[in-house]
Amino acid sequence: xxxxxxxxxxxxxxxxxxxxxxxxxxxxxxxxxxxxxxxxxxxxxxxxxxxxxxxxxxxxxxxxxxxxxxxxxxxxxxxxxxxxxxxxxxxxxxxxxxxxxxxxxxxxxxxxxxxxxxxxxxxxxxxxxxxxxxxxxxxxxx
Amino acid sequence: xxxxxxxxxxxxxxxxxxxxxxxxxxxxxxxxxxxxxxxxxxxxxxxxxxxxxxxxxxxxxxxxxxxxxxxxxxxxxxxxxxxxxxxxxxxxxxxxxxxxxxxxxxxxxxxxxxxxxx
Numbered sequence: 636x637x638x639x640x641x642x643x644x645x646x647x648x649x650x651x652x653x654x655x656x657x658x659x660x661x662x663x664x665x666x667x668x669x670x671x672x673x674x675x676x677x678x679x680x681x682x683x684x685x686x687x688x689x690x691x692x693x694x695x696x697x698x699x700x701x702x703x704x705x706x707x708x709x710x711x712x713x714x715x716x717x718x719x720x721x722x723x724x725x726x727x728x729x730x731x732x733x734x735x736x737x738x739x740x741x742x743x744x745x746x747x748x749x750x751x752x753x754x755x756x757x758x759x760x761x762x763x764x765x766x767x768x769x770x771x772x773x774x775x776x777x
Numbered sequence: 778x779x780x781x782x783x784x785x786x787x788x789x790x791x792x793x794x795x796x797x798x799x800x801x802x803x804x805x806x807x808x809x810x811x812x813x814x815x816x817x818x819x820x821x822x823x824x825x826x827x828x829x830x831x832x833x834x835x836x837x838x839x840x841x842x843x844x845x846x847x848x849x850x851x852x853x854x855x856x857x858x859x860x861x862x863x864x865x866x867x868x869x870x871x872x873x874x875x876x877x878x879x880x881x882x883x884x885x886x887x888x889x890x891x892x893x894x895x
Contacts, residue, residue: 651811651814651815654818655814655818655889655892655893658818658820658893659892659893662893662894680818680819680820684818685819688815688818688819689815692811692812692814692815692833693836695808695811696808696811696833696836696837696840697840697844699804699807699808700804700837700840700841700844700845701844703800703803703804703845704796704800705845706796706797706800706845706846706862707790707792707793707796707797707862708790708793708861708862709789709790709793709794709797709861709862709863709864710787710788710789710790710861711787711788711789711790712787713861714790714793
């Protein structure tokens with residue numbers, strides 16, 4: 636996606652610059668060769684410059700649209716299901732996903748994950764037994 | 778139509794709405810200045826220039842719909858297309874803030890008209 640949009644943008648900018656320069660040279664040429672009125676030169680822009688301008692604009696617009704960050708669903712149900720699905724992908728995919736989202740400036744992952752995943756209660760009896768064993772063994776650090 | 782009860786049943790994610798609007802306005806601002814460059818090169822004056830801008834805005838909207846909205850809504854399996862990404866598709870996607878971006882268009886239009894036809 637990124638490479639395609641960048642190459643499209645680069646191509647469009649090059650051709651648009653060329654079209655601007657060609658139009659400038661053309662108007663300079665016609666105004667110096669024949670001292671006609673300025674209204675005549677507007678219609679006399681060569682067809683190839685016109686086509687180049689329009690095509691480069693189309694290429695640039697396509698590149699900009701392709702390169703834009705992806706849209707997000709606004710309906711809560713659709714959005715939440717997509718967020719839930721992101722929780723069940725492999726680590727590699729997840730890493731790529733997070734990278735893409737951070738670049739687009741959005742929130743990452745399920746915002747309600749903190750409600751779903753909580754640490755269990757501390758088993759204080761087991762901890763006390765461990766400590767008692769440790770004291771019985773002499774209290775030396777292992 | 779815009780009903781509080783309807784919104785309570787099908788809530789809207791404000792974060793996504795903001796993100797979509799910002800993405801679209803970035804695209805529009807960029808392309809509006811580019812269309813100004815084009816209109817300046819072509820030497821359009823008065824009404825044809827504004828018609829060029831409106832045509833370009835429509836082309837960009839169609840590109841957004843064809844390249845971004847349609848494939849992504851198809852991949853999620855829903856059929857309502859632009860409704861998936863925009864609260865009011867007609868206003869947000871097709872009409873948008875074209876009047877606001879027209880200022881940027883006129884700016885580059887006059888600049889390049891003056892540059893080319895010096």
